[in-house]
Amino acid sequence: MSETQQVFGAETQDLEGRTLSNRELLRALLRKPQFDICLVLVLLFFVMAAVPSLFTSVDPRFCELGKSTHSREPGHPFGFDIQGCDYFANVIYGARPSVMVSIVAGLGGFLVAGLLGLLAGYFPGLVDNVISRVADVLFSLPGLIALIVVLNSVPNRSIWIIVAIILVTTWPQGMRIMRSSVFSVRNREYVLAARSVGVPPLRILRKHVFPNAMAPLLAMTTLGIGGLIGLEAVLTFLGVGLQPPSISWGSQFGVAASYRESPHLFIWPALFISTMTISFMIIGDSIRDALDPKLLR
Template structure:
């Protein structure tokens, strides 16, 4: 008869795994009990599905019969045919623009580009900010001084000003390149948050123990410290996406963002801002979608922040 001996190391590893699993379950439960986050998720999902399924994306076809780049005859002054009761989309639910293009298809294309650009800005800025913040917070000394002084210089430059310069240079190269360049200049907030987390965690006992046994710095950063910063990083990424769509809309409104022949919600507002008094639907529809996307992402970020915060003992409902 053989007996199984459980070493202290194995017992400690199992205990950490159980604790991590319990913490994940607690975070998920807190998030799904947050009403604002649930409303934000539903709203964002509706906008996302409507935008990408209606007119299609890339090789995937959509269910809407009109295309955003096909002109036509302006019918009834281009007024919207959407009716709430009895519900009916009609031929052109959001109306038509000056060239007879279906405005519903145009707004859906604008929403697609705005969402893609915002998500890319959030991901790129979070990646860069995480790397810079982690290096500055862990290594300290000259590395921290160099990286944080560079961060301070970037912070002193107004974001809209430098984004406008980037937009003038990168706008004609397509929305994806524009989004990547905007992400390169909007990482400073994430870097400062991640640095603060690393400064706190690098002094913890588990990090000191890892150093004592000769664990390489790379492994300590990625296996020990970074997993404990995921909450801050995920919340920062969510809020960066919300800021990204507002930044892109603002730049496109000023003429420094997405360029013809493509479009975005900000471009549509810029093109038809003069029609607000005579044909207000050309201004309000893209504005409504900008507000809906920004608010829904903010609600999701608020729910994630409350879920990851260990000081929360209840979830606001």
């Protein structure tokens, strides 16, 4: 009984130390100017996607054909699209699907890859073999081509359909990273001590293994969200992403490709996509560097 109490006490101390470490990590990140700037930009994009009316009162679907592809004028800083709709309003409202697809797919991928990698790494044998073989099959598929083929066979492509298909095809990489990280954690002293006194596996996984093995996957996910923004734009540009009347940065790219004499149709969505992608990548780099044990010595 005393051994069990010691293990539970060690768990509490470990949790307290990890909370302190998280606070120190946050303070270290906030001391980096590039992290602060990118965090503000990302939060701005989130607000833009959630409440676009805060940024423009113009209806993005109100159009005047007489102003088709006109450049900017007072009250319309981005000019007009091919239908004469205010392009600033279209770019603002186009943030929602791009942000939703990237964030939901990124967080969903973190959860799926984290759970499967946790199980595969902690339960070698049948569980590991089944999960790893399924991941191998998905790894053998050419990523972008597989997405195009699958999405092209879906008649009504909503945001959730696109997110689900991206999740199915992209989780193996994160699972591999989580699995290898769990391998390095599962035989540490505090895990072996908890296992020896009969602590349930679920508690061990939740209290010890996952919190101490998730750092590489967290950094990879943050970096990958930037890539998902570009992926959504590419899929929509190729005609297998969101469908009209949905407004997104990718669909604006598709239209701009046919109107090269109106560069503003390309410049503004490209600027927004690039800014958001680079911001997430810098945040991911900052988190990865902060979680690197070699840099913490």
